Amino acid sequence: MKADVEKPVTRFSACLMFSANALARAITAIGEEEFGRFGLSYSHAYLLIEVIESPGITPTQLSNSLYLTPSTITRLIEKLEQKRLVKREAEGKNTFVYPTAEGMDMTGAIRTAWERTGERYMSAIGEEQAHALAKQVFRAVRALESE
Amino acid sequence: MKADVEKPVTRFSACLMFSANALARAITAIGEEEFGRFGLSYSHAYLLIEVIESPGITPTQLSNSLYLTPSTITRLIEKLEQKRLVKREAEGKNTFVYPTAEGMDMTGAIRTAWERTGERYMSAIGEEQAHALAKQVFRAVRALESE
DNA sequence: CAAATTTGTTTGCACATACAACAATATTCT
DNA sequence: AGAATATTGTTGTATGTGCAAACAAATTTG
Numbered sequence: 001m002k003a004d005v006e007k008p009v010t011r012f013s014a015c016l017m018f019s020a021n022a023l024a025r026a027i028t029a030i031g032e033e034e035f036g037r038f039g040l041s042y043s044h045a046y047l048l049i050e051v052i053e054s055p056g057i058t059p060t061q062l063s064n065s066l067y068l069t070p071s072t073i074t075r076l077i078e079k080l081e082q083k084r085l086v087k088r089e090a091e092g093k094n095t096f097v098y099p100t101a102e103g104m105d106m107t108g109a110i111r112t113a114w115e116r117t118g119e120r121y122m123s124a125i126g127e128e129q130a131h132a133l134a135k136q137v138f139r140a141v142r143a144l145e146s147e
Numbered sequence: 148m149k150a151d152v153e154k155p156v157t158r159f160s161a162c163l164m165f166s167a168n169a170l171a172r173a174i175t176a177i178g179e180e181e182f183g184r185f186g187l188s189y190s191h192a193y194l195l196i197e198v199i200e201s202p203g204i205t206p207t208q209l210s211n212s213l214y215l216t217p218s219t220i221t222r223l224i225e226k227l228e229q230k231r232l233v234k235r236e237a238e239g240k241n242t243f244v245y246p247t248a249e250g251m252d253m254t255g256a257i258r259t260a261w262e263r264t265g266e267r268y269m270s271a272i273g274e275e276q277a278h279a280l281a282k283q284v285f286r287a288v289r290a291l292e293s294e
Numbered sequence: 295c296a297a298a299t300t301t302g303t304t305t306g307c308a309c310a311t312a313c314a315a316c317a318a319t320a321t322t323c324t
Numbered sequence: 325a326g327a328a329t330a331t332t333g334t335t336g337t338a339t340g341t342g343c344a345a346a347c348a349a350a351t352t353t354g
Contacts, residue, residue, distance in 0.1 A: 010212065015261070016268060016277055017174045017189060019285040022214040024171035025341080026291040027164045042164060043310070049158075059333060065159065067169040072311050074334055093319035093332050114162070121163060125290040130163055133287060136280055137170050138160040143272040144173040172311080190340070207302060219341050221304055240302050240349035300351070305344105312339085321330070 020137075030120050034113040038106065039083070042117075043068070045110045047076050051086055052104055056096040067141070167284075177267050181260040185253065186230070189264075190215070192257045194223050198233055199251055203243040214288070 012018045031042040040048070043066070050065055051057055059073045066073070077097060080086040085103035089096045122130045159165045178189040187195070190213070197212055198204055206220045213220070224244060227233040232250035236243045269277045 012193060012212065013285040013288075014278075014281055015265065016281040016284070017178045017264060018193065018214075019281050019288060020167065020171040020174050022288045023284050023291075024167040025214070026288055027167050029342090030291075031164045041310075046159060046165065060331085065157065067172070068310095069312055070333065071313075071335080075310080078334095090333090093317095095333060117164060118162065121291065125287045129283075129287070131161075133283055134161055134163040134166050136276075136283070137163070138166040140272045140276070140280060141160075141166060141169045141173055144170075144177075144268065176312090188340075205302080206304090215340095216342055217303065218305080218343080222340075225304095237303090242303065296354090298351100298353075300349105302349080303347085305346075307345105308343090309341085310339105311341105313337090314335105315337105316335080317333085319330100319332075321328100323328080324326095 027117075027121055031113075031117045034117045034120070035110070038109045038113060040106075040110070040113075043072075044076055044080055045113065047073070048080060048085055048099065048103060048106060049110055051080075051097050052099045052107060055098045058094055058096060062097070067145075174264075174268055178260075178264045181264045181267070182257070185256045185260060187253075187257070187260075190219075191223055191227055192260065194220070195227060195232055195246065195250055195253060196257055198227075198244050199246045199254060202245045205241055205243060209244070214292075 013022075028042065035042045035045045038045075046066055047062060050062060054061075059070055059077065062068075062073045062077075063070045068076075077086060077088060080103070081088060084100055085106060087098050087100055089098065118130075125133070160169075175189065182189045182192045185192075193213055194209060197209060201208075206217055206224065209215075209220045209224075210217045215223075224233060224235060227250070228235060231247055232253060234245055234247055236245065265277075272280070
């Protein structure tokens with residue numbers, strides 16, 4: 001609207017907390033649109049992939065690989081279970097999560113959504129930029145969590 | 148727990164959507180802790196700062212500078228108003244937001260929280276790293292939103 | 295000027311996420 | 325073996341966020 005299209009670096013954008021959140025929201029918007037076509041949110045999709053690749057994985061393990069808290073994992077599993085894409089088997093204090101046949105059938109769709117999401121953000125910010133950024137961002141995540 | 152402390156780059160972390168969200172959550176956790184000491188969340192604090200620096204700012208303008216949707220801005224203002232840190236004045240179709248005296252008294256506290264948050268994440272990922280990362284992240288945000 | 299469109303703000307609803315509390319099971323220690 | 329402690333998973337509750345719709349006011353168009 002204004003000639004303000006090239007926004008300057010503000011005191012906000014210079015703050016990593018601010019920009020990290022803005023980036024997450026911007027990319028997630030794309031992801032939700034692509035994954036949404038298959039009735040999944042991106043976190044459900046990530047979780048489902050992980051379960052397909054490691055049948056019998058536990059919530060705690062999922063919590064580690066997805067960087068989400070156990071309670072969030074429980075909620076995600078609940079929803080996937082309700083969609084019959086995943087099933088839980090309790091054994092002692094552990095819970096093992098398995099994909100259903102229906103869940104495994106989603107593999108292709110998820111891969112497609114994933115690729116499209118990647119293509120879209122790469123076309124916006126450049127392929128190499130995107131890869132470099134992801135690597136740096138993730139290094140920061142690791143540094144932060146081990147503090 | 149495992150000797151897995153140095154986690155490898157996984158198919159997840161290589162995806163910018165994944166890592167951006169993980170970063171946002173990790174940093175936000177720090178921010179919420181620091182800002183939380185004053186009973187604010189970081190977005191409320193950001194909004195309050197913006198209002199203090201631009202008294203009479205409108206929700207739409209706030210929406211642009213904070214990279215949040217208008218509906219979210221309304222919710223944030225509501226909460227700040229309810230804490231008597233900010234007040235709204237409707238005029239035609241516009242709404243102007245002003246800080247209250249009480250709101251302005253928060254300036255110091257917010258600045259402190261902000262600085263502490265910055266110090267904490269910088270000490271984890273390195274000061275220069277953090278600055279460089281914020282800059283790159285924000286460049287990506289701009290690229291994404293103008294697509 | 296009246297009608298239609300656009301702009302600014304707010305509401306209803308939904309969702310992802312987390313924390314704190316809890317329950318159930320394992321493990322450790324004496 | 326029994327008590328204390330730790331681990332694992334789930335729930336209740338709360339928060340930040342967004343979309344779509346509703347609404348109000350302003351602007352444009354016929």
